[in-house]
Amino acid sequence: MKAHHTRVSSKHGMLPGSAVYVGSRTPNPTKMTAYVYSRQKFETLTDVNIKQIQEALKNDCHIWIDICGLADTQSIVNLCRSLSIHPLIIEDVLNTHQRPKMEAIDKDIHITLKLLDVDKEQCNYQTEQISLINRSNLLISIRESELYDFKHLYRRFSEEYALVHAHESNFLMYLVIDTVVDDYFRFIEATGDQLEQMENNLIQDPDQLNLKTLYTIKRRTTTLRKILSPLRDVIHLLLSEHPQEIHETYNIYYRDLYDHCNRLLEQVDLHREISSSMIDIYLSIQNNRMNETMKVLTLFASIFIPLGFIASVYGMNFTYMPELRWHYSYPVVLLCMLTLAIGMLIYFKHKRIF
Secondary structure: OOOOEOOHHHHOOOOOOOOOOEOOOOOOOOEEEEEEEOOOOEEEEOOOOHHHHHHHHHOOOEEEEEEEOOOOHHHHHHHHHHOOOOHHHHHHHHEOOOOOEEEEEOOEEEEEEEEEEEOOOOOOEEEEEEEEEEEOOEEEEEEOOOOOOOHHHHHHHHOOOOHHHHOOHHHHHHHHHHHHHHHHHHHHHHHHHHHHHHHHHHHHOHHHOOHHHHHHHHHHHHHHHHHHHHHHHHHHHHHHOOHHHOOHHHHHHHHHHHHHHHHHHHHHHHHHHHHHHHHHHHHHHHHHHHHHHHHHHHHHHHHHHHHHHHHHHOOOOOOOOHHHHOOOHHHHHHHHHHHHHHHHHHHHHHOOOO
């Protein structure tokens, strides 16, 4: 690939279906692995040969082609074209700024999802795109990198006489989506634990609350909301508008996925409300502390203003001020100032100002 486009607008003027990589990160090297399976056999092909794939399809075998990395755009395009995949699907696969969506073109179902990974500081999510292209006996998964690991699915898939070998690629597509959705639960549960700990800190000692981390969690819930809401719509479209594309045997599995998406969205909305309310409570506590400080300062200022006035009057040192030559003037003025201060304190106490 000769160019690395970071914005969708950089494709301005190109024809629809132009196979150009668009992403915020430099594309990773492309690695292709094909899994050919049926009830009788299972085979892994690390060197994907288009002729082998076409031959296996003719023999009614099921194939999963797993592609990691989008650097070798031409190889991906050649593979997709040899399998008669529509150019618009190829274009969307290489554009990593897609939102989760589903398209049905010809006999293919194209689903775009987002994979999640936590950064090193455990504060924010990194997202990358995975595209699934499914037809009767073929599933192609294309993702940006090997960062997200389907090791549990690989292990289950590679077992001899595995249950998935007896099912069509629709079931395998369900397993991939289910793995992604189950991983969302892990992130949401971790967020819930963080919020619970922060709630305890907010009640016991608000100074221990890290406002930056709380804002980060709120951004994370927003990111998850943007991912999960369209994903639920994708599952709903599969069940309602394209049931003929999914064997009726697997409808129950996709309905279960739809239920999981609803549960995830409820938890995300709850976490967003909790984080927003915690921010409001924290700011209210800080404002109350500031008000208490200002009240104390105002109280002292109110007491010392008249005392300062008296002191300034007798600090003028005019010759004909009668109190200047009086023997008891100094203690009398101090006594008056003390009486005035005590009187003001009693008045403020009576008015419940402090």
